[in-house]
Amino acid sequence: MSLTQLLKTAARSAVGVAAGLALTFVAVDSAFAQAPAAPTITPATGQGPALWLIEDADSRIGLFGTVHVLRPNTPWGTAKVEAALAEADTLILEIKDPNDQAAVAPLIQQFGVSPDRPLSSLLTPEELAELNAAASALGANAAALDPLRPWLAGLTIAVAPIIAAGFDPTSGVDTVLRAQALAAGKPVGELEGAEAQVRMLASMSEETQLAFLRSALRDYERASTILDELVQAWATGDVEAIDRIGVEEMRNQSQELYDLILANRNRDWADQIQTMLAASGDTFIAVGAAHLAGDDSVQEILEDRGVRAARVQ
Template sequence: MTFASRLMSTAAAAGRVTLGSVLGLGLAAAIAFQPAQALAQSAAPATAAATPRAEGAGPALWVVRDADSTIYLFGTIHVLRPTTAWATDRVDAAFDSADQIWFEITNADDQAAALPIIQRLGLSPQTPLSSLLTPEEKAELDAAAASVGLPAAQMDIFRPWFAGLTLSVAPLIKAGYDPQSGVELVLKARAQAAGKPLHGLETLEEQVGMLAGMPEEAQLDFLRSTLKTFDNATTELDRLVDAWAAGDVAAIERYGVDDMKDDRELYEALLVRRNTNWAGQIQTLLDGSGTAFIAVGAAHLAGDDSVQAILEGRGVHVERVE
């Protein structure tokens, strides 16, 4: 089978992709700001001051240095409960020292930018979603959508990938996860308040294209498997967030990276190729001067094919900040 046809073939794979979205795609927050935004209790902008302080060491942080450059690497979760404690003096100091801030994408919260992309790549009024499903699948879809306050008629114009990703994120929002509390948006608000320039390693359209480019049957497999695990969508994420907040990178690898290796092409598409590209961009930054703070999904900074591992393989030393 191809990468696309295997992407969501089992319930376990659905769980992996839900975690992969929250750990590896800033797109998850962008989707949360679309139909799932209505589920949030507050749309007040995130602020660093509202972030609870970690009791222990907090999330992991790495640094790359040369004679005139310092680059910090910080793994994130794109949607979090507001009560998640992750702020630390170590991260604050690194962030404050940076003269530029980098994210996967800079505009996950920009609905004006996301809407035309989603309309073009995520909607298909001419082919109703219900026409692609069995009556039993349609009933499951309607029940899942209703449980998170999404009208069935609205879902019917979604392409399967968009319905699947929306229903991966929506129950997380209902359970108290909030894109406004996601690490990037907290840091973005802080950077803007400090006048720090923002940069993106990718664009929102590039991330959408990774899912929208899948064949229709693969998208349907994604949706079907998401429906199978819909009622338990937060269980694995809760466990992974606890590991991330404690700086347990081995657990992040175990929960959020290792299972993706069962489908090598999925793993290559979502992690390896992107990590390789980002490592090249980091090396370009090293060729310049100054201090950069780079915040990307935590899955990209765990495992044998992490950004750090790729840099080390190219002779660039990466050190964990203790």
């Protein structure tokens, strides 16, 4: 497998939610997925994923947690989510167009490759053997991944077993909501965009990048099981379980990673929501479910600032 092919594989795979620490990484690399022409949503079997509503005199904002990659036909649709999206003037995602190949591929090349500091110079022989075994699922080997920076190698390894287990980027909630909004003639905006997310990942210290890669190698065989647990919690609206699986695990592993991936971004998004409230209109915001769980969730930050997000589902 050539380096170019490997990068494309990593980008295509990383559209979804990865296991463990990769839960919030994956939206950056969705450039090679193709959005479904006519997305359908399987109805939820219970109350469905959690939905919050933020309102003032002339603004209404729906706040919905997503999973970026799902098994096809995962049940999650509800009348309240459908109505909130239908009533909204605009849909806001983390990344406006996760299928924009031209935007993402050069970023991966720029920030994800470091041939002058290969993985073979950073990992032990035992870790390189583990990397080689995990890379075999991609039709690659440790030598093919050697030029990648640790964050991209870790992301590739974390997501590969998830895709192999049948999780599909085109079934991801963000992709489906975007297609529905565009079909209804609604504009789609973004909270940060692909470049910001790639730069964020690349800004991690090398120590934290290596910790993430080692975590991906350690959890490789159980990655799809972890994701199934997260999806089950999300699909049933169990926010406490999402906190335990997708948030506390990250905080326990690395405070730097937790601040970078969740806490800092949640504060920025809360700023943007307050700006939206200061204007007027009806907006539907959909972000990774881990951002809406835990003590540093978007809702908790807003609550501390005197802005209430009321759960309606």
